Amino acid sequence: MRTIVIVILLLGAAGAGLWYGTFRAQPLPVDGRLSFTPPRAAPPETMRLSVLHAGRMEAWAAMAYRGGALSEVRTFGMDAVLIEHPAGDLLIDTGFGRDVGAHFETTPALMQHTSSYIEETPVVDQLRAAGRDPDALAGVILTHAHWDHVSGLADFGDVPVWVTAEEMDFIASDDPGTVLARQLSPDIQWQVYDFPDGPYLGFPASRDIHGDGAVVVVPAGGHTPGGVIIFVAPPRGPRYAFIGDIAWQREGIAMPAERPWLMRDMVDVDAARVRDLLVRLxxxxxxxxxxxxVPAHDRRVMAQLPPFHAGAATPR
Ligand SMILES: [Zn+2]
Structure with a gap:
């Protein structure tokens, strides 16, 4: 009896220790305020931006950021963002594609056993239903190459897929986070790009995709080695920063707070760089x-973007 009590006490202490060191709120230290000047942008009047929901997963808020509640279930959207621009339409990430079932099986066993997914309409089918040719896209820009961001790539024919050299190396490596990207890779028209356009909002280098400041990409490795942030300045309304998975939910930036230890260990290649980015953002x-x-998976933030529908497409 005494042994059982001691075992229970030890298990309780271990559980409390795990909770304290992992899930307890611990905002990252912020070293004062910085000033940022919004860079000049001259987007064309016909530029549009809209979000397409392609699937979702559900997880406790506690899994997304330190201080999140264990009792609160959050929806993690698997979404893409369409940027219509007269110089060429771009998609940011793809969300789940038509073969998401097979794609999910390429993820680490721990993830398959602890999570499940819900299918929505693949982006390619939403575009077709709106009378648009998915293969006419100028490109897909990946925030990074994890499976839930590339799953839809298999549905697009020869559309170029923009990645950084570091992310291309990550795809070619044996990392368990890029099994799917590696499998899809031979059929993808990769477009490896660099950052020739100088500093942008404190980042030392950038690429201004259309040359008008409407879509500007900066290197932001940490979650993956060659991940990026994509800044978008539409002709009207607010500007956006698509931050991929640097944070999974907006509290990651607002507090700022990193992921719990277990999740960091599973998904971030360089947790210290992710911390620096969270504080900077x-x-x-x-x-x-x-x-x-805009964290890629926060549906509450995605709800602030115009939804994609047939009528939202720019006639041309
Ligand atoms: Zn990711």
Missing amino acids: HQMQQALPTLIM
């Missing part, structure tokens, strides 16, 4: 309160 948000920071 938090400071940017303080200085530019109208800029909308």
